[in-house]
Amino acid sequence: MSTVPPSTPPPPHVEKMRAENLGAKFPDAVALRGITMPVIEHKVTAVIGPSGCGKSTFIRCLNRMHEVVPGATTSGDVLLDGKSIYGSAVDPVGVRRKVGMVFQKPNPFPEMSVRDNVLSGLRLNGIRPASPDVVVEAALTQAAMWDEMRDSLDRPGGSLSGGQQQRLCIARCLALEPEVILMDEPCSSLDPIATARIEELIHDLRERYTIVIVTHSMQQAARVSDLTAFFYLGELVEYGLADVLFTRPEDPRTEEYITGRFG
Amino acid sequence: MSDAARVRTLASRRASESFVRGLAAGVTALTVVGLASVLFSVVGYGARGLSMTTLTALPRPAGVPGGGVANAIVGTLLLVALACAIALPVGLLAGIHLAEARTGKLVRLARTAADALAAVPSVVFGIFVFGVLVAWMKHFSALAGGAALALTMIPTVTRATEVAVRAVPERLREAALALGATRHRVIAQVVLPSAARGIATGVLLAVGRAAGEAAPLLFTAWESRFFCDDLREPTASLPVSIFTYTISPYDDLHAQAWAAALVLVSLVLVFQVTARLLSKRRDDVS
Structure with a gap:
């Protein structure tokens, strides 16, 4: 389609997800207009833009969490493996199992133990794993926190540090074996060291998962992403390879934003 | 200057x-x-x-020394249990619905109704149950007493549940929803465990108040000089015993009224202190 911007990565690449003319509204405001954009498999896609540009709303549309807000609606379509996730026969609950989400503020279940937090996704889906210990170790290992947590599995999730809580949330998400992981400014409440650990983790996770990360930090987007999308006032201004977008932006608004003239 | x-x-x-x-x-x-x-x-x-006889013996005829209020103690516990059996399902479900649905005509109406119900004097519930249940069954009964007490409990339980459920942070609901949980699993496995202490506090306060009510029981459970062995029969209760003993002309009944009052206050105090301990622990955690 002609709307696909020129600088998509060289083949071979697979479109894991795709937004088609996606729009999103809140009862009192339009958040997104006419977004058409692919999400490439096993790549990290960063969504950047000034506050209120619709970047969080965009990823919340990718796992149908946007509609959880009372009165919030979407238009257009989102495809996962070529199939609409907004079809009338599609259960949003099934979509969210395949497309996991990590939130801006770490939200482990505070009174549940670390172990139960990791298993909570399965339990909330009515699944009793045959060997829960294996699931817990695998998920915590993938989230790069098994070594520091192996002796603290019974500590309540709320007692961990902010960075540990966020990695626990990632482990909780991984335990469900999603295909896509959406991250909504996952480092915005963390210190630089915890942020660096999450960024390393994102780097490792792309081997197995497709990742979309919203960030207000252009440096972070440049560090972690293969592809970057710049949103402004609810519209997609520019999308392309991260190094191209950050060095030779096509749209003057992108250039102004990444050179720090607004935002 | x-x-x-x-x-x-x-x-x-x-x-x-x-x-x-x-x-x-x-x-x-x-x-x-x-x-x-x-x-x-x-x-x-x-x-x-107060003596062991007060706690373990049945009342004697007026003027005969001795006797106790054992049947009233058992009666009060029975009435409160009956009231809980009716009020808890209604109050909990209504409270959860008010908190989770948040908006809508029915929700606003129900919330107003719960508040209005809380302001109704408890004697009115007694008359209401008398008119509906007692008149229909043609006699006083423990069931009618339990129903009248339940009416006094429902608004408290409903609003306490609503407040406790609403106090559960939205981000925990979002976390569970994003993990692919259905709405009712989110409520059952995440929201209710987090709200449990707040709900328990509200329930215990409602139970404490209901246990001390005499007015709704006067025309419903009435009183009895024996242990209640049939829910369709009248039953004694501490508040009504205190009332009838106090207006009697006998000194030993006056003494028993005081003893019954002491038992009732101790009972209510246990509920209140438990509620206070629960809510305190809740503050420590959050």
């Missing part, structure tokens, strides 16, 4: 502050004095009439 004026103003402000502080402390002390004097007289008079 302006300096002097400022100093005077400061002094007078200090004076008015200490006056208001003193007033507040005095009024606060008054509430403590109120509670203390009630407890003091109940314990003072009640302890004199």
Whole structure:
């Protein structure tokens, strides 16, 4: 389609997800207009833009969490493996199992133990794993926190540090074996060291998962992403390879934003 | 001169502050004095009439010494249990619905109704159940008493549940939803466990209040001189026993009324203290 911007990565690449003319509204405001954009498999896609540009709303549309807000609606379509996730026969609950989400503020279940937090996704889906210990170790290992947590599995999730809580949330998400992981400014409440650990983790996770990360930090987007999308006032201004977008932006608004003239 | 004026103003402000502080402390002390004097007289008079017989024996005919209020103690526990069996399912479900649905005509109406119900004097619930249940069954019964007490509990339980469920942070609901949980699993596995202490506190407060109600029981459970072995029969209860003994002309019944009051206050105190402990632990966690 002609709307696909020129600088998509060289083949071979697979479109894991795709937004088609996606729009999103809140009862009192339009958040997104006419977004058409692919999400490439096993790549990290960063969504950047000034506050209120619709970047969080965009990823919340990718796992149908946007509609959880009372009165919030979407238009257009989102495809996962070529199939609409907004079809009338599609259960949003099934979509969210395949497309996991990590939130801006770490939200482990505070009174549940670390172990139960990791298993909570399965339990909330009515699944009793045959060997829960294996699931817990695998998920915590993938989230790069098994070594520091192996002796603290019974500590309540709320007692961990902010960075540990966020990695626990990632482990909780991984335990469900999603295909896509959406991250909504996952480092915005963390210190630089915890942020660096999450960024390393994102780097490792792309081997197995497709990742979309919203960030207000252009440096972070440049560090972690293969592809970057710049949103402004609810519209997609520019999308392309991260190094191209950050060095030779096509749209003057992108250039102004990444050179720090607004935002 | 302006300096002097400022100093005077400061002094007078200090004076008015200490006056208001003193007033507040005095009024606060008054509430403590109120509670203390009630407890003091109940314990003072009640302890004199209280013995093992009071707790274990059935009432004797007026004028015959001895006898106790065992049937009223059992009756009160039975009535409260019945009231809980009716009020808890209704109040919990209504409270959860009010908190989770948040908006909508029915929700607003139900919330107003719960508030209005809370303001209805409990004697009115007694008359209502008399008119509906007692008149239909043609006699007083423990069931009718339980129903009347349940009506006094429902608004408290509903609003306490709503407040506790609403206090569960939205981000925990979002976390569970994003993990692919259905709405009712989110409520059952995440929201309710987080809200459990707050709900329990509200329930215990409602139970404590219901246990002490005499008015709704006067025309519903009525009273009885025996243990209640059939829910369709009238039953004794501590508040009604206190009422009937107090208006009787016999001194030994007056003594028993005080003893029953002491038992009732102890019972209610247990509920209140448990509720307070639960809510305190909740504050410590959050």
